Amino acid sequence: MAKDQLQVLNALDVAKTQWYHFTAIVIAGMGFFTDAYDLFCISLVTKLLGRLYYQVEGSKDPGSLPSNVSAAVNGVAFCGTLSGQLFFGWLGDKMGRKRVYGMTLMLMVICSIASGLSFGKDPKSVMATLCFFRFWLGFGIGGDYPLSATIMSEYANKKTRGAFIAAVFAMQGFGILAGGMVAIIVSTAFRAKFPAPAYEVDAAASVVPEADYVWRIIVMFGALPALLTYYWRMKMPETARYTALVAKNAKQAAADMSKVLQVAVEAEPVILEQISQKGENDFGLFSKAFLRRHGLPLLGTASTWFLLDIAFYSQNLFQKDIFTAIGWIPKAKTMSALEEVFRIGRAQTLIALCSTVPGYWFTVAFIDKLGRFVIQIMGFFFMTVFMFALAIPYHHWTLPANRLGFVVMYSLTFFFANFGPNATTFVVPAEIFPARLRSTCHGISAAAGKAGAMVGAFGFQYAEKGFGVRNTLIVLGVVNFLGVLFTCLVPESKGKSLEDLSGEGEEENGTTATEPKQLVSHELRTVPV
Numbered sequence: 001m002a003k004d005q006l007q008v009l010n011a012l013d014v015a016k017t018q019w020y021h022f023t024a025i026v027i028a029g030m031g032f033f034t035d036a037y038d039l040f041c042i043s044l045v046t047k048l049l050g051r052l053y054y055q056v057e058g059s060k061d062p063g064s065l066p067s068n069v070s071a072a073v074n075g076v077a078f079c080g081t082l083s084g085q086l087f088f089g090w091l092g093d094k095m096g097r098k099r100v101y102g103m104t105l106m107l108m109v110i111c112s113i114a115s116g117l118s119f120g121k122d123p124k125s126v127m128a129t130l131c132f133f134r135f136w137l138g139f140g141i142g143g144d145y146p147l148s149a150t151i152m153s154e155y156a157n158k159k160t161r162g163a164f165i166a167a168v169f170a171m172q173g174f175g176i177l178a179g180g181m182v183a184i185i186v187s188t189a190f191r192a193k194f195p196a197p198a199y200e201v202d203a204a205a206s207v208v209p210e211a212d213y214v215w216r217i218i219v220m221f222g223a224l225p226a227l228l229t230y231y232w233r234m235k236m237p238e239t240a241r242y243t244a245l246v247a248k249n250a251k252q253a254a255a256d257m258s259k260v261l262q263v264a265v266e267a268e269p270v271i272l273e274q275i276s277q278k279g280e281n282d283f284g285l286f287s288k289a290f291l292r293r294h295g296l297p298l299l300g301t302a303s304t305w306f307l308l309d310i311a312f313y314s315q316n317l318f319q320k321d322i323f324t325a326i327g328w329i330p331k332a333k334t335m336s337a338l339e340e341v342f343r344i345g346r347a348q349t350l351i352a353l354c355s356t357v358p359g360y361w362f363t364v365a366f367i368d369k370l371g372r373f374v375i376q377i378m379g380f381f382f383m384t385v386f387m388f389a390l391a392i393p394y395h396h397w398t399l400p401a402n403r404l405g406f407v408v409m410y411s412l413t414f415f416f417a418n419f420g421p422n423a424t425t426f427v428v429p430a431e432i433f434p435a436r437l438r439s440t441c442h443g444i445s446a447a448a449g450k451a452g453a454m455v456g457a458f459g460f461q462y463a464e465k466g467f468g469v470r471n472t473l474i475v476l477g478v479v480n481f482l483g484v485l486f487t488c489l490v491p492e493s494k495g496k497s498l499e500d501l502s503g504e505g506e507e508e509n510g511t512t513a514t515e516p517k518q519l520v521s522h523e524l525r526t527v528p529v
Helices: 007-014 019-040 042-054 067-095 097-116 123-155 161-193 211-220 223-235 240-246 250-261 269-278 288-317 319-326 337-370 372-391 400-418 421-430 435-489 498-502 518-523
Strands: none
Touching: 007 240, 007 250, 019 042, 019 067, 019 097, 019 123, 019 161, 019 223, 042 067, 042 123, 042 161, 042 211, 042 337, 067 097, 067 123, 067 435, 097 123, 097 211, 097 223, 123 161, 123 240, 123 421, 123 435, 161 211, 161 337, 161 421, 211 337, 240 250, 240 435, 288 372, 288 400, 288 421, 288 435, 337 372, 337 400, 337 421, 372 400, 372 421, 372 435, 400 421, 421 435, 435 498
């Protein structure tokens, strides 16, 4: 840390954990609760949408979404999310974290409700309307990624920063869990009030007209937690690091943090002016100086997030198809539409409860002890092992006696995704880049992840039908192994201040903003040479 470090930033680094830290985790985390709910709830109702809108009159087979429609419904939100991560990440560095934070939340609320109100004269127009609103829902969700991570990293102290950022992201697990629970509750309520005969009795009657309300309620529920969080999000002050280092207002930064930390912090305009005159980190995004200092770390954070999301989103969005393939969920023709929603919701809830949620909180507990690098390598490694363990003896797992074993192994891949790269890829980009580019670089890394999610959402849809579940699982295993290799580009950030990691306090060592600092490079080395 530089000798002329602002007191307000040093106070943030050494501050004891206070009630406000937990408040910030809840406020930022509820955005991620909503993000996960909105992104994954669609997988709970896609089979119902097929029955409602694509069942051929008089047919003995249940309706299903055409491949192109299914891929669009599942993947269009990721297109919006990718766009939102890039746009709002850039805007967060230009306008400030707080000002942009409210925009993303209100967009999510409006589009969640609008998605549930999708309308049209025929099935194609209903699906088109749904896809339109889910794109803009994803756009709002995209903004939440860089802003929530950046805000939490800039509020936290350096000792427990990893746990705090990971705790925000861990709310995603509760969002996935809530999606399954809401599907169970809503489908059970409608089954009790509007019972349908078994499918074999009457194919058309097995889809009661009231089932159209089920998917709409499930989709719209995502607006509720976001709406409840809006007021508290708007009361959060701007982060001191943005106010001091980017907006150059030391007095306001000290005043804001004095209230937050409940300690007296003095404004230091003279020191801020000295830092500004030195021209630290005045290089532009993707300039030669930026690429020399931060090019490889950015490649590392973007590539690992990309590879992770190919596997992670494929598993989440299409676990219903995998469970049907092995017989854990019965064939559609053996149950009514509402029964199918109930069973899919139950499967997602069990997976989330037993593996997804615990995995996130294992990361929270150990990230500041083991470090980001170790957890990410370990997660990718075990995801690779379990994917191959499922894929190579795949036909063994399809036998009725072995289905429980398949579910356990499949759950372990989720556990090590979340006690691994699904959490660390979110944490690290919020720590290692300069304050004035932090939100932008996190947005770029996250957008690379969503590009991977789109590959998973669209690619798995066709891969599963083209060359089967077994070969698809093998491909996902290879993807996870590549994640192990690219993790070697990602720096370890445990226990260091944000300014040390980004090089914003390096003048004490006599280097200039355009000269690469060997000490920083050495400090960030993650593999022995």
